[in-house]
Amino acid sequence: MAFSLYCLINENSEDFPLTLLEKKLSERFSKMEGLQIGYEEDPFDASEKHLRFSWDMWCILVFYETGQHVIDDSMEIQKMAGTLAPFDISSICRRIRAVFSDDYDLEHTEQMVSMIDFLRKIDGAFVYDPQQNDFVK
Numbered sequence: 001m002a003f004s005l006y007c008l009i010n011e012n013s014e015d016f017p018l019t020l021l022e023k024k025l026s027e028r029f030s031k032m033e034g035l036q037i038g039y040e041e042d043p044f045d046a047s048e049k050h051l052r053f054s055w056d057m058w059c060i061l062v063f064y065e066t067g068q069h070v071i072d073d074s075m076e077i078q079k080m081a082g083t084l085a086p087f088d089i090s091s092i093c094r095r096i097r098a099v100f101s102d103d104y105d106l107e108h109t110e111q112m113v114s115m116i117d118f119l120r121k122i123d124g125a126f127v128y129d130p131q132q133n134d135f136v137k
Contacts, residue, residue: 005119005136006128007096008074008089013124016096018064022051025062028118029053032111058108060115063097070095080133086126096122 009016022037029035034055042048051062071093078090098115101108116136119127127136 002100002102003129003131004097004099005116006073006077006130007098007119007122008077008092008126008128009094009096009122010089010092010124010126013094013122016064016094016122018049018051018062021062021064021096025051025053025115025118028114029111032114053111055108055111058101058103058111060101060111061099063099064094065097066094068093077128077130081128081135084135086135089126096125 018039026035026037032055036052036054038052038054039049040052040061042050050064053060053062071091073095074092075090078085078088081089096119098119100112100115103109103112116127119125120136128134129136
């Protein structure tokens with residue numbers, strides 16, 4: 001089943017424009033055979049783009065998002081997560097959203113683990129799994 005993760009970035013963390021994410025993730029995934037990297041337009045807003053890291057038919061889509069919709073989601077996550085939240089996250093206005101394709105045959109576990117590890121190591125950021133309503137530890 002496809003799933004997504006939100007990497008909530010507090011105000012003390014560095015900025016992560018797509019170009020920086022492309023550079024850092026390209027380095028991380030460079031030894032994984034068959035990697036293709038590209039940018040895609042948002043089908044609902046042509047001015048917005050996201051990154052696509054793909055191996056054959058499987059991919060990870062990576063979005064850097066800011067603004068009121070991120071704050072709205074952060075407030076909702078704070079309500080749902082309650083005391084699980086590491087601190088009050090309701091005002092966080094920046095995030096990296098990673099969307100993982102279905103991988104029923106578990107052929108891309110290495111890529112998933114590497115991406116999750118990358119997100120977890122960002123200083124001042126917290127990775128939230130909306131499917132589990134929990135933070136990734």
